[in-house]
Amino acid sequence: MKGVMITAPASGSGKTVVTMGIIRALADLGFNVCGFKTGPDYIDTAFIQTASGKEAGNLDMHLQGVDGMGMSLLMGEGEYCVIEGAMGYFDGIYNTYENSSFDIAKTLNVNAILVFTPRGEMFSAVPKIKGMADFPGSTIKAVILNQVSERTYKLLKEPIQKYTGLHLLGFIPKMSDLELKSRHLGLIQSIEVDDLNNRIQMAADIIKQNIDLNLLVKLMEELDFIPVDYPPVRKITVAVARDPAFSFYYRENLKLLSKCCNIEYFSPLQDRELPPCDLLYLGGGYPELYRTELAANRTMLASIKAFADGGGCIYAECGGFMYLMEYIEDSRMVGVFPGKSLMTDKLQNFGYIDIELKKDCMLGKAKDRLTGHEFHKSITVSSNSDTVYSIKKTKADAAWSGGHRYKNVLAGYPHISFLGNMNSFLSMLDYAANRGKGGR
DSSP, X not given: OEEEEEEOXXXXXXXXXXXXXXXXXXHHTTOOEEEEEESSOSHHHHHHXXXXXXXXXXXXXXXXXXXXXXXXXXXXXXXEEEEEOOSSTTOOSTTSOTTSHHHHHHHHTOEEEEEEOOOSOSTTHHHHHHHHHHSTTOOEEEXXXXXXXXXXXXXXXXXXXXXXXXEEEEEEOOOGGGOOOBOSSSBOOGGGSTTHHHHHHHHHHHHHHHBOHHHHHHTOEEOOOOOOOOOOOOOOEEEEEOBTTBOBOOHHHHHHHHHHSEXXXXXXXXXXXXXXOSEEEEOBSOGGGGHHHHHHOHHHHHHHHHHXXXXXXXXXXXXXXXXXXXXXXTEEOOOSEEEEEEEOSSOOSOEEEEEEESXXXXXXXXXXXXXXXXXXXXEEEOSOOOEEEEEEETTSSOEEEEEEEETTEEEESOBOOTTTOHHHHHHHHHHHHTTTTTTO
């Protein structure tokens, strides 16, 4: 697979719109192209998927490891890929460039295109661009000027090329119709953007007019990764909650599950009860926005509670954990764990984390280590103290406990990638397989 990365000096530079537009423009021209996003983001991948018409994946060395990134790339559906870099090009974990777009680009040997938006400056843009391109190991090979007039582009073109030696692929004019709003988890979800497909097509048409796509394609080179085999098949069924309330799943997790076992998708909002399964997987999302509807589906709440009480295996992350509490705010939920989940006005324990298991559980043995990520504004108030995670913020001192357990239920705020925690993933499947049909 050949690929290129779209990056920028900082967040809020318009990378997502540019990435979507480039993907759609290349698809319009007949290229078999798919998309990826670096980092742990769930939401931008949904936008990228809308642009390409193909599932978009994540690339993250902390969550997936180098081998896991290779498996994620193998799951891509295309001869070419466009990778959107998270945050600024060099912004990694804590105050380092580790796991940054720069770090991932170096590891995969992918050329990067810098989206640069001049802000109250002209020639000052040139040394800024040159500094990023000249940093040791930088893979930046070209620049796109964003939100500029044609006149400004022409004025900056010659000095950028002269002093940086980079290709200048073109420019994108400022257009309010292309802007995306924000919510408490980064961007709003793709399904909530009015006329998103038309907006993407508008961006693609602008890019076809103003960007040298032939040169962009020439900058795409074969990505450097080693193919990894899928694990053996398990004869189990995994029920996955998937609807507007529960939509935060890494594509790679679901793909890996589909390769290893049978998946049954269901909706806690719409379906009457849990389908027969060996393992229930409750992912994240925005259950707080749908708490009234979730509370109204009493047969589903009772079905999941009975499954848990009967020894059924459940693994839940973030929003799924909230759903298993007695309440989200004042709305009645499943009630596996006593207490309630409350929304706050600020992020709580957020960022990359390192997990050590304090006790044996479905994810492995005591002392086993996992990598993960937290990003949430809710807190839980619970009398359940049976926690199995010892959590430490990566490259920082902050530490806390998590991972609540009840019988064969394990739930907490951390999100994990199965690709980077393969032993824990296989442990979870074996744990479920050894318990037959659980409580059903």
